[in-house]
Amino acid sequence: MANGSRQAAWEFFGTELKRRREEAGFTQAELGSRVFVSGGYIGQFEQAIRKPQLDVAQRIDGLLQTDGFFERLWRKLIDDHRYAEYFAAVVELERQAISITEFAPLVVPGLLQTPAYARAITRATNPFVSAEYVEDKVNARMERSRILADATRPKYWAVLHESVLRTTVGETVTMAEQLDRIVALAREWAVMVQVLPFSVGACPLPTGTLKLMEFEDAPPTAYTEAVFSGNLLDDPALVKRAQGAYDLIRAAALSPEASLTLIESVAEDRRRCASTT
Secondary structure (H helix, E strand, O other): OOHHHHHHHHHHHHHHHHHHHHHOOOOHHHHHHHOOOOHHHHHHHHOOOOOOOHHHHHHHHHHHOOOOHHHHHHHHHHOOOOOOOOOHHHHHHHHHOOEEEEEEOOOOOHHHOOHHHHHHHHHHHOOOOOHHHHHHHHHHHHHHHHHHOOOOOOEEEEEEEHHHHHOOOOOHHHHHHHHHHHHHHHHOOOOEEEEEOHHHOOOOOOOOEEEEEEOOOOOOEEEEEEOOEEEEEOOHHHHHHHHHHHHHHHHHOOOHHHHHHHHHHHHHHHHHHHHOO
16 A cells, blocks of 8 residues: 555544544543543544554444444554564554664664565575565565655664674675665765674663654654564653663764774675675
C-alpha cells in the first residue's frame, strides 16, 4: 500500500473511531480511561497522528461493541507479511518520526543496509526459504530506507557497536560495500553515525537493539528487540529510561569523525582481503 493511500486509510480509521465514540456517548477522555490510554491519545488516533497498538484497538472494539471492526482494520493497515508481526507497527512509526536514534549491537540497522547486506543477513537467518522470499524481504527493507532520502526525512543518529563492523555478513566485498555506504550517508550529512569501540568494555545496554522515535504531535516511543521478539514502549517512564541508556552509549562512543575514520579503515581492510582471495 502506498504511503498516500495508507495515510488516507488511517484517516478513515480515525473518522470511524470518532463517529462510533460519539454514538456511544463517550468523550475522548472517557474512552481513553476505559481502554487504558489518555484522552489525548484518542484524539491523536482520531486525527491519524498516532496509530494505536493492537491491544488498544481490541479494547476499543470491546467497549464500543464494534464486532472486531477496529482490530480487522488495524491488521489490514499494520500487518505486512514482509515484516515480523512484532515489527510491522515500528515500520509505520518510522514513516511518521521526525527523529530516529538507535543502537545496534550486532548487525547494521535496516535503514542503513545495502541490498547485498540485507540479502546476506536474510539468507543467514532463513537458510531454507525460497529466493522469492529473500527478495521480498530485501525489497521491503529498501523501501523502509527510502525515508532517509525524502525531503522530509527524519533526523537519524545511530551508534554501532564495533562488532557490527568486524562481523562478516555475506562476502568480504559485501561488508566493504556496506561500510562504504554508511560512510557515504554520513559524509552527505544524511545521517549521524558513531561507533562504540571494544575498548569501552561493558555496554550500558548489554543485549538487544534499541530504537527511539520522536514525533511532531505525539509522545516519543522506544522499541527494543531480542530473539524473535520486540517490545514497543510508549510508557513515559520506560521511554525515559531507554533514552538514558542510549545517552550513556552515545557518550561512551567515539566522536562522529573518529567513528567514520574507523569505519573507513575496516572497509579498506575488507577490500584488501577481498583482493587477495
